[in-house]
Amino acid sequence: MKFIHLGDLHIGKRVNEFSMINDQREILKQIIKVSKSEKVNGIFIAGDIYDKTIPSIEAIELFEDFICKIADLKIPAYIVSGNHDSSERLSTFSKLISLSGIHFSRNYDGKIIPLPLENIDIWLLPFVRPADVRRFFPDIEIGNYQDAIENVVKNLDIDTSRTNILIAHQFVTANGKKPEISDSETSSLGTLDNIDYRIFDNFDYVALGHIHKPQSMGRKEIRYCGSPLKYSFSEVNQNKSITIVEIEDKKIDIKSIPFKPIHEMKEIRGKINNLLKMEKDESYMHITLTDTNVIDAKNKLETIFPNIMKLDFEEYYTNLGEKRDLKTLKEKTIFEHFSDFFEKQTKEKLTNEEKEIVSSILLDIKEAK
Amino acid sequence: MKFIHLGDLHIGKRVNEFSMINDQREILKQIIKVSKSEKVNGIFIAGDIYDKTIPSIEAIELFEDFICKIADLKIPAYIVSGNHDSSERLSTFSKLISLSGIHFSRNYDGKIIPLPLENIDIWLLPFVRPADVRRFFPDIEIGNYQDAIENVVKNLDIDTSRTNILIAHQFVTANGKKPEISDSETSSLGTLDNIDYRIFDNFDYVALGHIHKPQSMGRKEIRYCGSPLKYSFSEVNQNKSITIVEIEDKKIDIKSIPFKPIHEMKEIRGKINNLLKMEKDESYMHITLTDTNVIDAKNKLETIFPNIMKLDFEEYYTNLGEKRDLKTLKEKTIFEHFSDFFEKQTKEKLTNEEKEIVSSILLDIKEAK
Numbered sequence: 001m002k003f004i005h006l007g008d009l010h011i012g013k014r015v016n017e018f019s020m021i022n023d024q025r026e027i028l029k030q031i032i033k034v035s036k037s038e039k040v041n042g043i044f045i046a047g048d049i050y051d052k053t054i055p056s057i058e059a060i061e062l063f064e065d066f067i068c069k070i071a072d073l074k075i076p077a078y079i080v081s082g083n084h085d086s087s088e089r090l091s092t093f094s095k096l097i098s099l100s101g102i103h104f105s106r107n108y109d110g111k112i113i114p115l116p117l118e119n120i121d122i123w124l125l126p127f128v129r130p131a132d133v134r135r136f137f138p139d140i141e142i143g144n145y146q147d148a149i150e151n152v153v154k155n156l157d158i159d160t161s162r163t164n165i166l167i168a169h170q171f172v173t174a175n176g177k178k179p180e181i182s183d184s185e186t187s188s189l190g191t192l193d194n195i196d197y198r199i200f201d202n203f204d205y206v207a208l209g210h211i212h213k214p215q216s217m218g219r220k221e222i223r224y225c226g227s228p229l230k231y232s233f234s235e236v237n238q239n240k241s242i243t244i245v246e247i248e249d250k251k252i253d254i255k256s257i258p259f260k261p262i263h264e265m266k267e268i269r270g271k272i273n274n275l276l277k278m279e280k281d282e283s284y285m286h287i288t289l290t291d292t293n294v295i296d297a298k299n300k301l302e303t304i305f306p307n308i309m310k311l312d313f314e315e316y317y318t319n320l321g322e323k324r325d326l327k328t329l330k331e332k333t334i335f336e337h338f339s340d341f342f343e344k345q346t347k348e349k350l351t352n353e354e355k356e357i358v359s360s361i362l363l364d365i366k367e368a369k
Numbered sequence: 370m371k372f373i374h375l376g377d378l379h380i381g382k383r384v385n386e387f388s389m390i391n392d393q394r395e396i397l398k399q400i401i402k403v404s405k406s407e408k409v410n411g412i413f414i415a416g417d418i419y420d421k422t423i424p425s426i427e428a429i430e431l432f433e434d435f436i437c438k439i440a441d442l443k444i445p446a447y448i449v450s451g452n453h454d455s456s457e458r459l460s461t462f463s464k465l466i467s468l469s470g471i472h473f474s475r476n477y478d479g480k481i482i483p484l485p486l487e488n489i490d491i492w493l494l495p496f497v498r499p500a501d502v503r504r505f506f507p508d509i510e511i512g513n514y515q516d517a518i519e520n521v522v523k524n525l526d527i528d529t530s531r532t533n534i535l536i537a538h539q540f541v542t543a544n545g546k547k548p549e550i551s552d553s554e555t556s557s558l559g560t561l562d563n564i565d566y567r568i569f570d571n572f573d574y575v576a577l578g579h580i581h582k583p584q585s586m587g588r589k590e591i592r593y594c595g596s597p598l599k600y601s602f603s604e605v606n607q608n609k610s611i612t613i614v615e616i617e618d619k620k621i622d623i624k625s626i627p628f629k630p631i632h633e634m635k636e637i638r639g640k641i642n643n644l645l646k647m648e649k650d651e652s653y654m655h656i657t658l659t660d661t662n663v664i665d666a667k668n669k670l671e672t673i674f675p676n677i678m679k680l681d682f683e684e685y686y687t688n689l690g691e692k693r694d695l696k697t698l699k700e701k702t703i704f705e706h707f708s709d710f711f712e713k714q715t716k717e718k719l720t721n722e723e724k725e726i727v728s729s730i731l732l733d734i735k736e737a738k
Contacts, residue, residue, distance in 0.1 A: 057457040068464050088426040095437050100465040
């Protein structure tokens, strides 16, 4: 049987103030297309459906439209909530919705009933924190995520003669080695949420969400599919793709089909005159200018790069390390502050003509007050 | 066929800071019971399911639990959104949920497809404002609610050889006569939202929500069922009940079965010593004290009436009409203000002993500053 493994959709997300909704609409369209062409038997979505616990109506409508199309294709879907979702809101009316083959994880209540599909048992584990597990096992010491998930899994009535698939949204490590993370995750940086992959020994495939770069943890069948889009510039070199899992009894084959996003995400640096000679590019851009004297840079660059998410001036950043003397700062006039700033930005001093312009502007401001 | 007509549940509502959730849970339990005992063929819910467009998780879970029980009983439900609901949020996944016989109105999009049930066509009209209708009929002048709903109804493809039921949430008037309103509605007080009942001539029954007192408008078959609970003291004398509509071809019979709320709602007035002699009463109380000198009244009264929603002092209110001279007010000391206030409240002057107590308290406050 063949499944699509998705996760970290973050529908409704804004990246550097750019709405991702159209990019997400296109990605979901490609998933529908692949579902048909690959004749998949089911879809796993491993959490972070939405970017917020109370998603916008626009986000809800996009996801609903996608899921209804999946239901129309008679493809069952298995969906768990992530740390960005409200488990309760996401699973409202899930009992009634499941009649259509669309299955949402319920709020964790101490037990999980697997969903059978031929010889496969599919287990839906919503994102849980230690406290969510602790209250159902008051006699067991649950100090961290490892304890929590270990206890959750121990309490599953797994029939190992069948093929078992777990869908989960957690921070899984392999012998202490962490997954490669990106800037767009809000995964913890400590070690408290580490969950060792050996906990999942009884599962034939673990469809993970939470980490935005596709990667396996410990063994190839414990896998983060990654987010479908690049949600931060730390992901520019990642390959976002649809993960397809083929399961023959307990034999697992994984392949991936690259997404074709509306907008690529790119980082470039250089002098503005060189950049302005490039071909028009609608990618989401992070541009670093190496020039020392650029006026109105963003407007100029937008004629070639209409979607600039981030514009940096290399000089500005390299000078930030400089020590600042607060006493001197206080004694300076506004004019002196400005000319210092100008010099730092451009590595050149104000010309006499420029000095006159600045003085007259400062005078105007003073009078306006 | 037999239907329960409900509306204005306002699940999650707080009345005078008291949560109604347990009262609502009990009411929904009684509806389930009546659904079974009366062997009803369907349930209409005419809007204002929730009290807020983004309801609390507690409210969502209560309504979900109720609806799942109705679905388990194989009783179809027909639900429209009210002005307190978010039409989009309420109807999320309604297409998939409808497989279970639970039907939510969709966001109005210029047309409505009736839901057939044997020889009956059921029309779900979510609460709409003129602007919601106008954008689908740009060439028609829609200045008010009358124009809007007239246009909505004119565009329905009604087969009058069948029995037609409309479920709606609007402000319906009969030849200019308004429905009797209550303090707990947020219905407009103007005339802009009036919709004359003659618009609904082609419907055999119009199941209305919006107005909290049960009443028919124009003819008995155009009916507000009223809210299931008293949500303001203006409703103390209303009889809240389950409306049961029996439909035989086009003959309509309406009966009602009174709700038995956990808490009644009552208004009483009198002297505190008389009230304290009454039997313990857990009703939601509005108490008006006629005494002139009561210290710690609320705590004392709560020994008999644990659920006081509102406590008034008759003297205080009757004196509010008095003219106040701002100049004199400014010249008075705090002590003089207090003794005036005391006199107004109690109709008695401060005794010398009381004067000493007040003076010493005022001194303490001054020193504390």
